[in-house]
């Protein structure tokens with residue numbers, strides 16, 4: 400249980416919940432620590448406390464609510480024992496935003512790993528033995544061909560990348576720039592490669608992270624630690640000086656966003672997904688957006704269909720790249736404090752937690 404930044408994680412026990420119709424109880428097989436868990440852990444973003452952190456979760460259904468059969472997003476009837484992933488949030492399906500297809504902005508959003516522990520629904524996070532799924536959660540059965548380590552990030556990192564790619568123009572034969580070589584950036588590079596990008600340029604200020612990019616379909620890598628000049632030169636050389644067709648940002652650094660704008664061609668699209676914590680404002684003259692006919696889009700979380708396409712992507716291409724290695728260690732739940740501290744350390748991509756250590 401997380402009580403707030405700087406306070407020790409505690410181990411607590413709760414009775415298993417009485418499930419209502421449309422709900423499920425999942426025994427957690429693995430929970431990976433996402434960057435936003437670390438934002439919460441360190442206090443860069445606030446969350447209601449006490450809470451159980453963790454939203455990148457995979458597990459097996461341990462119990463189902465009464466009455467109607469529970470079906471997954473592909474129409475499959477779910478049974479006890481099925482291996483599943485699910486959307487990081489449950490949505491009502493009735494409000495204005497759900498009607499607009501923006502289920503991640505539902506007025507009654509229930510977000511796993513971000514909910515204050517409540518009577519009758521204590522188990523809402525992945526850093527636990529069980530997770531209690533609400534009605535309105537998009538669930539997907541996960542085939543056994545995907546290991547826990549490959550499948551676990553599908554419901555946050557992979558699905559967010561799928562949402563960004565869906566929000567972008569077609570990628571085939573285009574020059575794509577990806578900023579950030581963490582879990583999301585590497586996944587985006589692999590996805591861009593699978594979609595037939597002409598070039599996939601990946602930039603990051605961390606040489607160790609950048610070194611992995613080639614194995615994830617990056618054709619060019621750029622060390623971003625010395626500012627944006629080198630990036631501008633590499634992208635310019637690849638595009639006859641025009642700039643990248645589409646840029647995906649997964650790093651959240653205002654300086655990187657400013658450097659990216661210098662690499663975007665006339666009529667290009669820039670997808671921003673990394674800025675999920677407060678930062679300083681950008682220096683951007685509106686005239687540049689107008690005269691360059693730029694499209695700049697924010698991508699935050701994803702909708703149910705993005706989880707579906709993310710899972711399909713991993714099933715088809717998960718073995719083409721070393722996704723398994725991106726989860727660099729698995730800790731027992733009792734060491735959650737240590738795992739959260741180490742996950743924030745330099746160069747670390749994902750650490751996992753499960754009941755028993757490997």
Ligand SMILES: [Zn+2]
Pocket residue numbers: 433434435436454455555556
């Ligand atoms: Zn996440």
Ligand SMILES: [Zn+2]
Pocket residue numbers: 490491492493494495496497504505506507
């Ligand atoms: Zn809603």
